Amino acid sequence: MKPYVIGLDLGGTNSVFGIVDSQGVIKATAAIKTGGFATAEDYVAACMQALQPIIDEVGGIETINAMGIGAPNGNYYNGTIEYAPNIAWAHEGIVPLAEMFSKALGIPVALTNDANAAAIGEMTYGVARGMKNFIVLTLGTGVGSGIVVNGQLLYGSNGFAGELGHVIMQRENGRLCGCGRKGCLETYCSATGVARTARELLTTSDRPSLLREIELDKITSLDVSIAASKGDEMAQEIYRFTGRMLGEACADFAAFSAPEAFIFFGGMTKAGDLIMNPIKESYKEHVFPLYRNAQFLVSGLDGSSAAVLGASAVGWGLLEK
Amino acid sequence: MKPYVIGLDLGGTNSVFGIVDSQGVIKATAAIKTGGFATAEDYVAACMQALQPIIDEVGGIETINAMGIGAPNGNYYNGTIEYAPNIAWAHEGIVPLAEMFSKALGIPVALTNDANAAAIGEMTYGVARGMKNFIVLTLGTGVGSGIVVNGQLLYGSNGFAGELGHVIMQRENGRLCGCGRKGCLETYCSATGVARTARELLTTSDRPSLLREIELDKITSLDVSIAASKGDEMAQEIYRFTGRMLGEACADFAAFSAPEAFIFFGGMTKAGDLIMNPIKESYKEHVFPLYRNAQFLVSGLDGSSAAVLGASAVGWGLLEK
Numbered sequence: 180m181k182p183y184v185i186g187l188d189l190g191g192t193n194s195v196f197g198i199v200d201s202q203g204v205i206k207a208t209a210a211i212k213t214g215g216f217a218t219a220e221d222y223v224a225a226c227m228q229a230l231q232p233i234i235d236e237v238g239g240i241e242t243i244n245a246m247g248i249g250a251p252n253g254n255y256y257n258g259t260i261e262y263a264p265n266i267a268w269a270h271e272g273i274v275p276l277a278e279m280f281s282k283a284l285g286i287p288v289a290l291t292n293d294a295n296a297a298a299i300g301e302m303t304y305g306v307a308r309g310m311k312n313f314i315v316l317t318l319g320t321g322v323g324s325g326i327v328v329n330g331q332l333l334y335g336s337n338g339f340a341g342e343l344g345h346v347i348m349q350r351e352n353g354r355l356c357g358c359g360r361k362g363c364l365e366t367y368c369s370a371t372g373v374a375r376t377a378r379e380l381l382t383t384s385d386r387p388s389l390l391r392e393i394e395l396d397k398i399t400s401l402d403v404s405i406a407a408s409k410g411d412e413m414a415q416e417i418y419r420f421t422g423r424m425l426g427e428a429c430a431d432f433a434a435f436s437a438p439e440a441f442i443f444f445g446g447m448t449k450a451g452d453l454i455m456n457p458i459k460e461s462y463k464e465h466v467f468p469l470y471r472n473a474q475f476l477v478s479g480l481d482g483s484s485a486a487v488l489g490a491s492a493v494g495w496g497l498l499e500k
Numbered sequence: 501m502k503p504y505v506i507g508l509d510l511g512g513t514n515s516v517f518g519i520v521d522s523q524g525v526i527k528a529t530a531a532i533k534t535g536g537f538a539t540a541e542d543y544v545a546a547c548m549q550a551l552q553p554i555i556d557e558v559g560g561i562e563t564i565n566a567m568g569i570g571a572p573n574g575n576y577y578n579g580t581i582e583y584a585p586n587i588a589w590a591h592e593g594i595v596p597l598a599e600m601f602s603k604a605l606g607i608p609v610a611l612t613n614d615a616n617a618a619a620i621g622e623m624t625y626g627v628a629r630g631m632k633n634f635i636v637l638t639l640g641t642g643v644g645s646g647i648v649v650n651g652q653l654l655y656g657s658n659g660f661a662g663e664l665g666h667v668i669m670q671r672e673n674g675r676l677c678g679c680g681r682k683g684c685l686e687t688y689c690s691a692t693g694v695a696r697t698a699r700e701l702l703t704t705s706d707r708p709s710l711l712r713e714i715e716l717d718k719i720t721s722l723d724v725s726i727a728a729s730k731g732d733e734m735a736q737e738i739y740r741f742t743g744r745m746l747g748e749a750c751a752d753f754a755a756f757s758a759p760e761a762f763i764f765f766g767g768m769t770k771a772g773d774l775i776m777n778p779i780k781e782s783y784k785e786h787v788f789p790l791y792r793n794a795q796f797l798v799s800g801l802d803g804s805s806a807a808v809l810g811a812s813a814v815g816w817g818l819l820e821k
Contacts, residue, residue, distance in 0.1 A: 333757055335759065
């Protein structure tokens with residue numbers, strides 16, 4: 180077998196490539212901006228330019244088995260990106276990106292959404308090695324999820340299974356979500372949701388907080404995390420609220436697939452115990468007794484390259500078929 | 501291959517046996533009361549006495565491949581019934597029932613919970629033939645579920661996946677559930693939940709209703725269904741409330757496994773459009789757009805024998821391994 184696959188972490192802002200071996204070692208990387216292209220053809224052409232030098236660096240395309248892509252609104256069944264709101268060249272239609280890269284490179288290409296790529300990455304190189312039933316929750320701008328059952332990624336009837344960020348957690352007066360509905364988990368428990376909670380608390384009370392030193396519209400989940408680590412009570416309360424809701428949500432998710440672990444991925448996990456402790460406490464309080472033993476883990480993949488590794492693992496998955 | 505399997509629908513009250521062919525035709529049946537036995541050994545001995553005549557009737561044990569059992573708190577992985585609250589000889593421990601029947605009969609025996617058996621039955625003989633991703637919801641004394649993904653029953657890490665009756669639908673002031681928690685789906689949407697809603701409405705208002713002719717403690721979901729079909733407004737409202745909550749729950753379930761269909765099973769489905777229409781309406785209103793196309797179906801198995809057929813399908817499943 181050839182030694183490498185290409186992983187592409189296709190984000191709203193950056194597209195990061197890595198050439199990865201079967202142990203999860205990244206041999207070469209490259210990156211371009213995702214935006215600024217009028218068409219998907221232009222985007223792929225720019226990617227090929229960025230890729231060529233690192234492909235040469237590892238010994239040419241003959242050393243590469245396949246490519247895996249993790250992308251927002253990615254559909255594994257069709258290899259397409261569908262109506263991705265944050266990508267100018269993909270927000271109005273269906274882009275057959277896997278096929279386009281496959282033609283350009285002459286190798287098989289698989290594509291899935293970013294949270295599914297994270298789950299496959301954890302199973303291939305991370306803390307889920309050897310597990311057959313687990314759920315990855317990505318806590319970033321939104322809340323994404325990748326669900327593994329019987330050792331397989333759950334894609335469902337149409338390729339779009341596992342959008343747990345859009346489970347309704349607040350049925351009365353829930354927060355408006357980008358999806359048009361109200362009360363979705365991600366309106367509370369994403370990084371954006373944490374900032375929203377902070378703004379709500381700051382504007383509806385006079386309580387003192389270090390967060391008052393920051394311009395209201397510019398508060399981020401990182402600011403809240405820093406304030407909390409300095410002992411700020413309001414900031415600690417915000418993380419407790421967020422974690423407790425995640426724990427309740429996981430209790431419901433457990434009733435679905437009885438996972439052996441929930442694995443948290445993404446920037447917000449840097450808050451550490453601040454977020455993980457309330458998740459675990461709340462889960463224990465709310466879960467149906469049969470599911471009490473689930474573990475709560477933080478991603479085992481190196482933060483900066485985790486998404487690229489996840490994408491590359493999607494490429495390795497192609498070879499097992 | 502031998503022509504038959506034995507199906508056992510092990511309920512809290514009755515244990516019903518069927519000898520079933522590969523087309524789902526029940527060739528012979530027998531039944532005993534489930535209760536009244538001090539030990540599981542006594543229960544199995546009584547089952548063997550009831551089974552022997554129908555086994556002889558179809559040509560002896562040589563014609564039978566396997567046995568499938570659908571039972572409350574059944575664990576497929578271990579072939580056990582675990583702490584089943586309504587069964588005297590199984591409520592205090594773990595009964596290795598599959599192994600006991602296998603020794604007594606000399607054939608392979610598989611066991612799963614009743615809702616999973618219903619799902620396997622739908623896939624083998626019912627409306628889910630050919631489907632690979634669907635969810636069966638059983639609406640009876642409780643709300644059970646059997647989830648099929650990628651053509652396989654979802655058992656999860658411990659054999660107990662798919663307890664969707666215990667997802668929390670009412671986080672504030674929810675109804676107390678038999679599981680000790682509050683607000684579980686089954687406290688509202690089971691037959692028992694429907695009767696509970698009726699009692700709540702009757703005691704907290706003076707509104708006229710045909711249901712007032714029935715003693716409060718004796719109202720059943722069937723009474724509510726009959727009153728609704730006679731045009732009783734309160735009874736219709738009760739079914740609308742129940743169906744709408746089920747529709748909201750299904751919208752969340754869709755975000756998990758993107759099923760192509762939800763299939764409803766059990767006595768309450770006899771209410772027909774009275775329950776199915778509000779389910780469908782509410783689902784369309786609440787679902788994330790990606791899952792809009794799921795079908796809503798009523799079980800395709802003959803009511804009185806559906807559970808036995810489901811159990812027998814678990815037996816056929818053994819032969820595919």
